[in-house]
Amino acid sequence: GTDSGSGLRKDGVFVIKLYSFSATSPKLFRDALREFVQTGSNKLVLDLRGNPGGYLEAAVDMASWFLPAGDTIVTEDAGAKGGRNVHRSRGYDVFNKNLKMIILVNNGSASASEILAGALQQHGVAKLVGTQTFGKGSVQELVKITPDTSLKVTVARWLTPNGTSISFKGIAPDTEV
Numbered sequence: 001g002t003d004s005g006s007g008l009r010k011d012g013v014f015v016i017k018l019y020s021f022s023a024t025s026p027k028l029f030r031d032a033l034r035e036f037v038q039t040g041s042n043k044l045v046l047d048l049r050g051n052p053g054g055y056l057e058a059a060v061d062m063a064s065w066f067l068p069a070g071d072t073i074v075t076e077d078a079g080a081k082g083g084r085n086v087h088r089s090r091g092y093d094v095f096n097k098n099l100k101m102i103i104l105v106n107n108g109s110a111s112a113s114e115i116l117a118g119a120l121q122q123h124g125v126a127k128l129v130g131t132q133t134f135g136k137g138s139v140q141e142l143v144k145i146t147p148d149t150s151l152k153v154t155v156a157r158w159l160t161p162n163g164t165s166i167s168f169k170g171i172a173p174d175t176e177v
Contacts, residue, residue, distance in 0.1 A: 006032040008039045017047040021054030021112035026061040033065060047104045049130060053111025056087070063116050064090040066125045073119040076139065078156040101126040105173055110134035118160035118171050128173040137166025
């Protein structure tokens with residue numbers, strides 16, 4: 001499902017669980033963040049465990065809540081011919097330095113999950129806790145060869161803000177659990 005299971009725990013930590021990055025995810029995420037702000041808590045846990053990803057646009061939109069306008073979220077590197085397409089924060093940036101944020105990741109966190117986690121980790125917004133992510137950092141296209149044969153071609157790679165390819169080995173957590 002795409003509904004985010006979220007809420008304030010007894011210990012004052014607000015948890016947002018995100019199951020995928022669908023077309024409706026940014027709105028659900030915004031609503032959950034609004035609820036988080038209203039609680040007055042500064043401790044946020046974003047649970048991306050087992051989240052296989054989805055829309056890149058959704059990940060860019062979500063990261064924009066935490067990063068100043070223009071900060072790099074992810075770079076689509078299509079090699080020598082294709083060039084680079086940099087996706088940058090839209091700069092909603094509603095949180096100050098008092099925010100204490102943890103993102104839970106595991107081997108089931110892939111694609112858009114890795115983009116969001118990698119961006120917030122490398123910009124110093126969040127610490128990652130859990131296990132190595134899946135490493136699904138490529139953009140693939142199906143090319144028809146014959147009526148019943150198709151070839152999957154990797155046309156681009158996703159690079160985190162510091163230039164690391166996500167597909168190489170996924171993203172390592174700050175704290176292994």
